[in-house]
Amino acid sequence: MSILGLSFTLLFVMITMLVSVWQKLGLERDIAIGTIRSAIQLLLVGYVLQFIFNTSNPWFIALILLLMIGVASYHAGKRGKGLRGIVWKIAIAIASTELLMMGLLLGFRIIEATPQYIIPISGMTIGNAMVVSGLLLNQMRREVGSSRGEIETLLSLGATARQAIQDAMKRSVKSSMIPTIDGMKTVGLVQLPGMMTGMIIAGADPIEAVRYQILIVFAFASSAAVTSIILSLLSYREWFTKDLRLLSIEPERKG
Amino acid sequence: MKPVLELQQVRKNRTGEDTRPLFMDVSAHITEPAMIALLGVSGQGKSTLLRMLAALDGIDEGSVGLHGVPQSEMDPRAWRMKVCYVAQQPAMLQGSVEQNLRTVSFLHRIPYEEKLVKQLLPRLGLEHLELGKNAELLSGGEKQRISLLRSLLLRPEVLLLDEVTASLDRGSKELVEQVLQEWHTAEGTTMIWVTHDLEQARQISGQVWFMGEGTLLENSATASFFAGPSTETARNYMQGSSSKEQPCLS
Structure with missing residues (x-):
């Protein structure tokens, strides 16, 4: 998947945000934190795994x-x-x-x-x-x-x-x-x-x-x-x- | 002679934000096997005191001893086998009536006293009971009697009875009273019996403990308590209880 393709997945986050605002769920902050955390955690894990696979x-x-x-x-x-x-x-x-x-x-x-x-x-x-x-x-x-x-x-x-x-x-x-x-x-x-x-x-x-x-x-x-x-x-x-x-x-x- | 059961300055604190003690300075000696009625208005901590005596609730201050050995120095299991609590709400264990009755035998790997059970069941008004029946399907009164019988099979030295006849009809109640009184005579078991039934207290007990004003307010022979309690609180309690009982007696 290209970086551009990956960035399009943010559309899913936007849909979630819109639902939250529309339905007044008050989850915007949590969604934002969740999005950032999951992206960072997974990317970091990717790099860590890449490093470990290489060193064995x-x-x-x-x-x-x-x-x-x-x-x-x-x-x-x-x-x-x-x-x-x-x-x-x-x-x-x-x-x-x-x-x-x-x-x-x-x-x-x-x-x-x-x-x-x-x-x-x-x-x-x-x-x-x-x-x-x-x-x-x-x-x-x-x-x-x-x-x-x-x-x-x-x-x-x-x-x-x-x-x-x-x-x-x-x-x-x-x-x-x-x-x-x-x-x-x-x-x-x-x-x-x-x-x-x-x-x-x-x-x-x-x-x-x-x-x-x-x-x-x-x-x-x-x-x-x-x-x-x-x-x-x-x-x-x-x-x-x-x-x-x-x-x-x-x-x-x-x- | 060392007392059978001894309570020294026992105190229980309330839980939560209320810092006042539920009761304090509760002291008493039982020097020989006795039948004691524990009376008092609701909320004085009678059940809590029984649970503390049975090592099911902690003692916040003071001590309780059995034949001179403090509860805190005895293995809780050994203590509970000697000082056994029978709850107001009888809990049936999973399985049949017979499995419930076999609990003590199962827990302690001792023989099941089948003969005794067969003798006692009819005397408790339970001759009709199928022993294979699921214990959970029994009526409240049946559960209460099975729970009592289950504890008797442990043959404790002190039996703590928490309103154990509360859900029984008059006939069954009298049967239970008779069985317990005979058990007390034959086995020398001390019984401390929480009850709100003054007639029952008068008949079964030789001693009355009255809890009020956050302590054990009176500890006197049943005859003298019923002839006239020495505190105002106990007199009010007696009046209140007897006026409530009036319709039943008439």
């Missing part, structure tokens, strides 16, 4: 992955406000998932051990793990609010933290995985996923593109399961005080 230095790859995990953990951590050390726990969950995924993909030589494969696929895995972590924490917050009677009944009967919160945890893990599993069922029918679309546009054979997309869909499913289970096991105790009382959780903030 494994330390740079590791650095990028760490950065991705850090940002993802920080963002998902917002959903677990008030829980001790939640950002670290999310980071451990996401990093374990990433290690497992890459271990399998590289170990079985499913993908080549080059930054061109490792970085985009890791980015997608980590991004999905971030969404799943956020969903899990949100759902746990809801569960702790709505199942208070049940959890405290179990505590009253002398249950451990794990015994008291087990059912709520199970429901939350399940609920955090549902979007990924639903996505598996409709992929290709409702939406053509980003990776496949990108490869096709870049000139790849659609069958080859589909193969990679299948890889991603399967990897997502297992990364959702692994992240959710690891994070729930690492964090369930944090819904209680040190002396095993259930935390009073503020209701979930909107937005």
